[in-house]
Amino acid sequence: MVKRAEAAAATRSALVRAASELLDEGGPGAVTLRAVGARAGVSRGAPYGHFERKEHLLTEIAVNAWNSLADKVEQLRADPDATPSARLERALLTLIEVGRRQPHLYALMFSTPADDPESAGAAGRLQDQFLAIVADLVGESDALRYGALLMSSAHGIAALELSGHLAKEKWKVGGEQLVRMQVDAIRSGVENADACH
Amino acid sequence: MVKRAEAAAATRSALVRAASELLDEGGPGAVTLRAVGARAGVSRGAPYGHFERKEHLLTEIAVNAWNSLADKVEQLRADPDATPSARLERALLTLIEVGRRQPHLYALMFSTPADDPESAGAAGRLQDQFLAIVADLVGESDALRYGALLMSSAHGIAALELSGHLAKEKWKVGGEQLVRMQVDAIRSGVENADACH
DNA sequence: CATTTTGATGTGACATTGTCATACTAATTA
DNA sequence: TAATTAGTATGACAATGTCACATCAAAATG
Numbered sequence: 001m002v003k004r005a006e007a008a009a010a011t012r013s014a015l016v017r018a019a020s021e022l023l024d025e026g027g028p029g030a031v032t033l034r035a036v037g038a039r040a041g042v043s044r045g046a047p048y049g050h051f052e053r054k055e056h057l058l059t060e061i062a063v064n065a066w067n068s069l070a071d072k073v074e075q076l077r078a079d080p081d082a083t084p085s086a087r088l089e090r091a092l093l094t095l096i097e098v099g100r101r102q103p104h105l106y107a108l109m110f111s112t113p114a115d116d117p118e119s120a121g122a123a124g125r126l127q128d129q130f131l132a133i134v135a136d137l138v139g140e141s142d143a144l145r146y147g148a149l150l151m152s153s154a155h156g157i158a159a160l161e162l163s164g165h166l167a168k169e170k171w172k173v174g175g176e177q178l179v180r181m182q183v184d185a186i187r188s189g190v191e192n193a194d195a196c197h
Numbered sequence: 198m199v200k201r202a203e204a205a206a207a208t209r210s211a212l213v214r215a216a217s218e219l220l221d222e223g224g225p226g227a228v229t230l231r232a233v234g235a236r237a238g239v240s241r242g243a244p245y246g247h248f249e250r251k252e253h254l255l256t257e258i259a260v261n262a263w264n265s266l267a268d269k270v271e272q273l274r275a276d277p278d279a280t281p282s283a284r285l286e287r288a289l290l291t292l293i294e295v296g297r298r299q300p301h302l303y304a305l306m307f308s309t310p311a312d313d314p315e316s317a318g319a320a321g322r323l324q325d326q327f328l329a330i331v332a333d334l335v336g337e338s339d340a341l342r343y344g345a346l347l348m349s350s351a352h353g354i355a356a357l358e359l360s361g362h363l364a365k366e367k368w369k370v371g372g373e374q375l376v377r378m379q380v381d382a383i384r385s386g387v388e389n390a391d392a393c394h
Numbered sequence: 395c396a397t398t399t400t401g402a403t404g405t406g407a408c409a410t411t412g413t414c415a416t417a418c419t420a421a422t423t424a
Numbered sequence: 425t426a427a428t429t430a431g432t433a434t435g436a437c438a439a440t441g442t443c444a445c446a447t448c449a450a451a452a453t454g
Contacts, residue, residue, distance in 0.1 A: 153346070157353070185346075188382075
């Protein structure tokens with residue numbers, strides 16, 4: 001006698017896992033409810049017992065990704081033997097890494113409507129982690145402004161890399177270098193406001 | 198007696214225009230070959246006389262957008278009464294403007310495979326225009342590095358704005374301000390290399 | 395324990411869509 | 425005038441998201 005609640009929960013997470021795998025392997029076009037069901041060992045209509053629409057299944061994948069990323073950055077933030085700017089660089093590179101390793105997942109994260117409460121919450125967690133790291137470098141009062149700029153820059157780098165518009169043959173730079181430049185530019189800008197003039 | 202070549206060319210551009218309008222009005226989901234045909238005054242199968250696949254029709258829309266953007270930036274580049282940094286800011290804002298006015302078109306531009314020769318050519322034209330403007334500010338030798346960073350930043354700002362992840366209520370900044378900060382940060386960084394130390 | 399209820403799952407059906415094969419039509423050409 | 429051809433219309437098909445309904449076992453109820 002298998003408890004029904006457990007079996008249902010297992011099916012649900014199997015569906016999410018299956019959909020995630022299909023997304024990574026074949027892109028959005030490969031995430032078919034029929035394929036998801038087949039890989040999860042159930043039939044094509046089963047997902048509708050757990051998700052109202054296909055979009056909600058995808059949203060859950062995005063939420064998981066946001067949360068996992070927030071966890072990583074939070075962990076990274078606690079690292080004591082690293083300068084603030086080094087921590088910031090690593091945090092930004094963490095985002096870019098997702099874009100490289102799981103490009104389809106990355107695209108899904110940023111195409112999921114940000115007005116969805118769950119998605120917004122998880123994405124907000126990541127943003128807050130970023131903000132705290134930025135504040136360590138530029139101070140509380142400027143953290144929002146510079147945080148927005150740094151996040152935009154990192155996302156831009158990741159997005160252009162995975163769309164192929166930042167080909168290394170033409171631009172001669174990679175994401176790591178761009179992140180370093182960006183952090184340096186902001187750090188020197190902040191320091192100059194006090195020290196130089 | 199209407200010349201057939203002319204009629205065909207008219208149909209072709211009507212298809213592209215119809216598809217562009219549908220994209221702007223209703224997003225990618227609204228761009229159906231049937232809807233495109235109907236709006237262009239032909240039937241659902243007609244597009245296949247001009248485009249091998251639906252994807253090619255979309256690519257043409259993206260190419261037009263890239264070219265139009267490159268034209269605007271080229272025009273902007275010739276403006277004499279504007280400092281190099283002002284020209285750069287305006288160029289970056291031109292990209293962001295597309296994201297605001299035609300979000301679906303903007304998304305299409307950056308989701309069209311960059312390995313498509315036509316699309317790559319048009320996008321390359323825009324990048325070269327950017328590069329020239331950047332070179333005016335930071336010099337030829339650093340133009341590639343800073344150009345890549347500036348373009349990433351601008352695209353990141355535009356993309357985050359249209360995905361809703363840069364809500365002004367939370368971040369207290371808009372695209373204009375971020376672009377200004379970015380250009381200032383780079384300018385001051387470059388000047389400091391010479392002047393300060 | 396017997397019965398009823400309930401929620402997850404399987405299956406059939408339907409509309410939509412991209413795409414192909416085919417037929418038709420009018421412009422071009424021989 | 426007859427033949428060719430390029431553009432277009434139409435029918436058909438497979439894939440897909442989604443709904444309605446049937447089924448079946450676990451859980452609640454008596």
